[in-house]
Amino acid sequence: SVIIFSMFFGLRRQSRLLVRRPGPTFPAVVHFSQRKGPLFSLHPTCTLVGASSARLFCAAGTRVAPIGGARSFTTTPSASGEMTEKFRKDYATPPYWIREVQLSFDIHDDETIVKSKLFVERDLATPAGTPLDLHGEDLQLKEILVDGTALAEGQYTTTAEGLSLRAVPTAITSFVVQATVGIHPFANTRLQGMYGKGSLILTQCEAESFRRITYMLDRPDVMARYTSVRLEADKAKFPILLSNGNEVAREELSGGRHAVTWADPFPKPSYLFAAVAGDLRCIKDEYTTMRGRKVTLQLWSDPKNVPNLYYAMDCLKKAMKWDEDTFGLEYDLDLFNIVATRDFNMGAMENKGLNVFRASLIQANPDTSTDDDYERILGIIGHEYFHNWTGNRVTCRDWFQLTLKEGLTVFRDQSFSADVLKSPIRRIEVVRALRSSQFTEDAGPLAHPIRPESYFVMENFYTQTVYNKGAEICRMYQTLLGKQGFRKGMDLYFQRHDGKAVTCDDFRSAMADANKVDLTQFENWYSTSGTPTVEAEGKYDPTTKRYTLTLKQSVAPTPKQPVKPLLHIPVVAGLISKRNGSELAPSRLLELKEKEQSFVFEGISEEPIPSVLRDYSAPVVLKLSQTDEELAFLMANDTDTFNRWECGQRLTTRVWIQIMEALHAGKPESELELPPAYLNAVRKIVEDTTMEPSFKAYALSLPLMSALMVQLPSPLDFDSFYRAREFIMRSVAAALLPGFVAIFHSLAPKDQSFVADPASIARRRLRGQALAYICKSGDPSAASLCAQLYHSATCATERQQALSSLSGLPGPEFDQLLEHYRESAKGDPAIIDKWFRVQALADSTSAVQRVRSLLKHPDFDLKDPTRLTSLVFGFLANLPQFHSRDGSGYALLGDVLLDLDKINPQMAAYACDKFSNFRKFTEERQALMRAQLERIRDHPGLSANSMEMVTRSLA
Numbered sequence: 001s002v003i004i005f006s007m008f009f010g011l012r013r014q015s016r017l018l019v020r021r022p023g024p025t026f027p028a029v030v031h032f033s034q035r036k037g038p039l040f041s042l043h044p045t046c047t048l049v050g051a052s053s054a055r056l057f058c059a060a061g062t063r064v065a066p067i068g069g070a071r072s073f074t075t076t077p078s079a080s081g082e083m084t085e086k087f088r089k090d091y092a093t094p095p096y097w098i099r100e101v102q103l104s105f106d107i108h109d110d111e112t113i114v115k116s117k118l119f120v121e122r123d124l125a126t127p128a129g130t131p132l133d134l135h136g137e138d139l140q141l142k143e144i145l146v147d148g149t150a151l152a153e154g155q156y157t158t159t160a161e162g163l164s165l166r167a168v169p170t171a172i173t174s175f176v177v178q179a180t181v182g183i184h185p186f187a188n189t190r191l192q193g194m195y196g197k198g199s200l201i202l203t204q205c206e207a208e209s210f211r212r213i214t215y216m217l218d219r220p221d222v223m224a225r226y227t228s229v230r231l232e233a234d235k236a237k238f239p240i241l242l243s244n245g246n247e248v249a250r251e252e253l254s255g256g257r258h259a260v261t262w263a264d265p266f267p268k269p270s271y272l273f274a275a276v277a278g279d280l281r282c283i284k285d286e287y288t289t290m291r292g293r294k295v296t297l298q299l300w301s302d303p304k305n306v307p308n309l310y311y312a313m314d315c316l317k318k319a320m321k322w323d324e325d326t327f328g329l330e331y332d333l334d335l336f337n338i339v340a341t342r343d344f345n346m347g348a349m350e351n352k353g354l355n356v357f358r359a360s361l362i363q364a365n366p367d368t369s370t371d372d373d374y375e376r377i378l379g380i381i382g383h384e385y386f387h388n389w390t391g392n393r394v395t396c397r398d399w400f401q402l403t404l405k406e407g408l409t410v411f412r413d414q415s416f417s418a419d420v421l422k423s424p425i426r427r428i429e430v431v432r433a434l435r436s437s438q439f440t441e442d443a444g445p446l447a448h449p450i451r452p453e454s455y456f457v458m459e460n461f462y463t464q465t466v467y468n469k470g471a472e473i474c475r476m477y478q479t480l481l482g483k484q485g486f487r488k489g490m491d492l493y494f495q496r497h498d499g500k501a502v503t504c505d506d507f508r509s510a511m512a513d514a515n516k517v518d519l520t521q522f523e524n525w526y527s528t529s530g531t532p533t534v535e536a537e538g539k540y541d542p543t544t545k546r547y548t549l550t551l552k553q554s555v556a557p558t559p560k561q562p563v564k565p566l567l568h569i570p571v572v573a574g575l576i577s578k579r580n581g582s583e584l585a586p587s588r589l590l591e592l593k594e595k596e597q598s599f600v601f602e603g604i605s606e607e608p609i610p611s612v613l614r615d616y617s618a619p620v621v622l623k624l625s626q627t628d629e630e631l632a633f634l635m636a637n638d639t640d641t642f643n644r645w646e647c648g649q650r651l652t653t654r655v656w657i658q659i660m661e662a663l664h665a666g667k668p669e670s671e672l673e674l675p676p677a678y679l680n681a682v683r684k685i686v687e688d689t690t691m692e693p694s695f696k697a698y699a700l701s702l703p704l705m706s707a708l709m710v711q712l713p714s715p716l717d718f719d720s721f722y723r724a725r726e727f728i729m730r731s732v733a734a735a736l737l738p739g740f741v742a743i744f745h746s747l748a749p750k751d752q753s754f755v756a757d758p759a760s761i762a763r764r765r766l767r768g769q770a771l772a773y774i775c776k777s778g779d780p781s782a783a784s785l786c787a788q789l790y791h792s793a794t795c796a797t798e799r800q801q802a803l804s805s806l807s808g809l810p811g812p813e814f815d816q817l818l819e820h821y822r823e824s825a826k827g828d829p830a831i832i833d834k835w836f837r838v839q840a841l842a843d844s845t846s847a848v849q850r851v852r853s854l855l856k857h858p859d860f861d862l863k864d865p866t867r868l869t870s871l872v873f874g875f876l877a878n879l880p881q882f883h884s885r886d887g888s889g890y891a892l893l894g895d896v897l898l899d900l901d902k903i904n905p906q907m908a909a910y911a912c913d914k915f916s917n918f919r920k921f922t923e924e925r926q927a928l929m930r931a932q933l934e935r936i937r938d939h940p941g942l943s944a945n946s947m948e949m950v951t952r953s954l955a
Contacts, residue, residue, distance in 0.1 A: 083944050087454045088400040095126040098217050098224045101270075107201060107233035107277055111182050112194065113142075116214040118177045119224075128170040132177070135211035135218040136162040138193075140182035147175050163215045179215050188212075189863055189903040197343040197863075199237065199302075200278035202356060204349060207399055207458040210270035220396045221501040223267040231277055232259040238277040240300065244268070244352045246334050264352055266332065267499055269395055274351030276339050281306045285313050287331070290324045295331050301340040301363060308363035311374065311756070312338070315381040322382070322416050327490055329389045338362065338384075342829065342866045345906050346462075348380050350387030357384070360830060360866055366754040366795040368830035371761040373796075378420060383413035394494065397501045399458045403450040403526075404504045406462075407470020411478075414471060421758050424641045425694045431616045431642070432698075434472065435707035438464035438619075442531045443710045444917040445953050447558040451504050451526040456948045459906050465529075472619040473525050479570045479589065479617050480522075481515050488514040521568040521593055530558040531710075532567055534592065536624040540607040547585075547601040547608060549573060551592045553620075559955065568593050572617040574640065575601060575608035581637025584608045589617075609633065614640040621711070628654070632681040641695065648685075649703050651678060652728070656708065660724035664717050674731050682732055686739035693747070694762035697769040702728060705879050715922040718883050726776075733777035740777070743770040744785065754795045768801035775805040783813045790817050796831075800838060808843030832859055833870040840874030847881035848888045855896070862896075863903055872896055876914050883921075887928035890915070894932040897946065898939055905943035912936070912949035930954070 100119035105112055120132065141158055144151050146167060155167035169175045185196035193212025194203045203213065211218040228248075231241040235258040245264030252258050280300040287295045297316060299309040316338070323329045333353045340359040348357040361380050364373060390412065391405035418426040441447060441464050448463070450470045455461050478486040489511035497506060504526050512519040535552040551571060555564035569592040575585035584606065590599045609630050613622045626634075626647075631654075634647040655678050662672055685691065685699050702725060709716060733740065747767040754760075771789065775782045783806060790802035799821065806814045818835065825831035836859075839850055854860055854871055861867055875892070876882055882889040893914060901908035918929035936942065937950045 097121045101224045101226045102228040104230045114214045115180050122173040132165040134163045134215040136215040137212050143180040145178040191345045202276045206271040216270050218270050220269040226264045230261045240280040242276040272352045274354040283309050289330045296335045299338045305363050308365045311364040312362045315378045319382040319385040348384045350384045352392050355384045370797040374756045379413045379417045382416040386412045394497045395501050397503050401503050403466045403470035406467050408474050410471035411474035423758050436704040438468045439710045446916045447529040449527050449529045457945050485515045524565045530555045532620040534620045536612045538610045547604045550598045552596045569618045572614040574611045611643050615642045628677045660720045664720040693766040697766040729776040733773040737777045740770040740773045771805045803838045837870040837874040841878050851875045890932045901946045905945040909945035909949045916953040
């Protein structure tokens with residue numbers, strides 16, 4: 001007999017089939033129907049002898065042949081031959097706890113020996129004699145002891161997933177397990193667990209990769225104190241040895257070796273463990289906490305980039321001060337280390353006392369870092385530091401609760417950035433990102449709640465939904481409770497749960513109890529996928545001077561959720577005078593809890609224009625019928641900054657759709673023109689010299705294509721969609737060219753000094769937007785203006801603006817400046833990253849072929865996640881070229897994914913989701929994307945990470 005398990009191909013039923021075959025070499029053949037008909041069919045010589053509930057990958061590889069309309073594929077089992085779906089409802093406390101961990105690393109070029117000492121405690125509810133099952137992957141077990149006695153074969157079992165100890169003490173509840181294993185960091189291309197690259201060895205353990213270092217209960221609810229972590233290595237090769245907590249011992253050893261021992265007094269889950277060994281240098285500073293304690297701050301990088309760490313140090317100290325002032329949260333160790341490396345899949349990681357960052361997200365200087373980079377560094381430094389409390393001191397009970405730490409910490413870093421930058425457009429930037437990525441996720445087959453109910457591969461749920469929609473849910477708490485109420489809830493949360501692993505419900509209960517409010521219905525946000533829609537309709541009664549605003553809520557069906565519960569939605573609204581733009585009613589919080597509710601504004605002296613969803617008070621799509629004239633009026637007069645911008649976006653969207661529909665119907669561009677009201681509204685923005693420059697730049701920006709695509713019905717004619725965008729850009733540019741030229745010249749820097757303050761960033765942002773329009777106008781001087789900006793640039797932002805705008809113009813200038821840019825880099829990897837990215841994003845029909853050529857460039861390395869992000873993920877953001885009508889962009893991604901999946905499945909899975917919404921497009925593009933998905937799915941040896949993403953997309 002052989003057991004055949006159903007593969008996860010979007011199947012809603014779970015089945016385990018026991019199949020008897022004629023002989024040991026006869027292939028068991030199973031057929032899977034995609035839509036109708038039998039779910040399975042067996043080879044006629046096989047007999048179905050039993051079935052039971054389970055949903056797993058095939059334990060033995062199966063050869064599958066097509067039958068009728070069935071889809072066929074060959075399974076690729078995981079190391080153990082199975083892939084199990086985990087469900088939130090199945091959570092159970094572990095039968096054993098690990099209270100203390102001691103580790104020793106003996107680092108050599110060919111192998112690292114890891115010795116672990118686990119102080120184990122049996123849970124009171126666990127019967128004596130219950131085996132202890134520890135997680136472990138790709139480990140070479142050399143020795144295993146329990147309470148100092150070596151175990152013989154038969155007293156334990158090793159599998160591809162871990163180690164099961166049957167010989168555990170029964171007379172006592174506490175005992176010690178010691179293991180010695182061998183691992184090979186420099187052979188680890190996954191960049192998970194402990195891995196080596198160049199002169200550096202480091203770790204990445206979140207979510208479930210500590211098990212690739214040694215055997216452990218590798219789950220977030222098992223929190224242990226790491227009382228001794230000893231790192232030993234060759235001192236010449238690895239002079240710096242770091243781990244969590246505080247340094248407690250240093251040894252000079254024979255043979256040119258040395259060792260450093262670290263101890264972390266705070267309990268933490270294994271995913272927060274970190275170790276770094278390498279040839280690093282640092283900058284040092286000191287921070288005095290609000291209680292007067294001195295904390296040493298050390299930021300580490302390769303020696304060449306040490307001067308690029310000072311901006312990050314300033315950001316770190318600002319974050320520490322902000323958290324004290326805003327939430328009363330003080331850093332708790334004597335030392336805080338951050339290490340920068342190019343070779344890091346994640347953006348950054350909050351390991352207790354030893355953060356690890358991708359170098360581009362911490363190193364900054366004017367020649368290599370754009371204004372966006374500077375702002376991003378500020379936010380990410382804050383994010384990882386804030387995790388010290390929201391993620392480390394209080395962590396997740398299980399991985400279904402990931403948004404508890406990530407959504408909350410994203411909200412905290414957004415609030416920090418807004419306070420530090422003091423920019424009126426920070427909220428606009430956040431919402432633009434939310435709509436372009438998370439709304440797209442919510443609208444496709446990968447839609448899931450911020451607290452998923454199940455997963456196969458946890459790494460695949462580090463998503464825009466969990467992070468950014470999760471942040472919006474936290475923001476809604478603050479909107480409903482006020483800043484003081486939110487602070488009270490946070491205080492109670494830490495008071496109750498410091499040092500514990502908890503759930504999203506615990507956070508919601510703290511908010512409710514601290515403010516004595518009922519937030520029961522608010523819990524539906526955690527379990528509901530999809531983007532809600534709020535319809536608003538107003539009615540004014542001049543007799544009673546009463547304005548009634550009626551709100552309706554709905555959420556469209558999403559995978560596994562055909563019916564949605566009612567949500568608790570905070571809608572902030574105000575009323576604006578049609579006569580002079582004054583506020584007839586200031587911002588008021590409306591709590592929408594029913595399917596439909598009406599809210600009355602009393603004492604309104606005239607018929608107003610409603611300003612609804614101010615400051616984007618909830619992550620919803622607003623449907624509100626307003627005329628072009630009303631939108632244009634609110635663009636100029638709304639007292640809410642966000643809604644002023646939003647009304648402009650709505651008006652532009654309306655024009656975009658009109659032009660797109662005309663082009664789709666076959667109307668030539670020569671017969672089209674922009675509505676005069678729209679063009680006049682844009683002209684007022686261009687000519688307004690009092691408008692804050694960053695706001696003006698965003699007011700002149702068209703909606704992001706990915707955000708608008710979500711709003712449009714399927715199937716989408718992408719060619720007409722993109723042509724409409726280009727028509728608007730060209731028409732506005734041609735009509736208002738003198739204004740854009742005036743902006744460009746008036747905002748030229750007064751000297752060659754560089755400042756990364758909000759005012760300077762705003763000036764450069766608006767100047768770059770003006771140049772983008774000039775280059776769409778057809779003006780013959782556009783190329784020379786780009787070259788002028790490039791050669792006179794004071795920083796990377798201006799060079800990137802020049803190259804980006806120039807990329808869409810005919811002529812040799814783009815390639816000439818690219819060559820100059822590369823030569824001037826003098827091998828600096830950060831500048832070479834930008835050189836790759838600007839080509840990947842080129843506004844040119846040759847972008848696909850250019851990227852294919854760059855994949856073979858000697859400076860490109862698929863194993864370098866930073867370079868990979870610059871070129872491949874840069875190209876995926878170039879929607880017009882990725883969606884090339886001939887499918888060449890899709891084929892390029894398919895080729896890269898298959899190569900990448902072999903060495904870095906996590907990054908490959910991230911890229912897979914660009915295909916997930918293929919059903920959004922017309923039949924021709926659907927077929928091309930589906931073909932790539934099926935090609936990837938059928939590839940032998942595909943990783944579980946990519947298989948899950950592909951199969952969910954095809955479901």
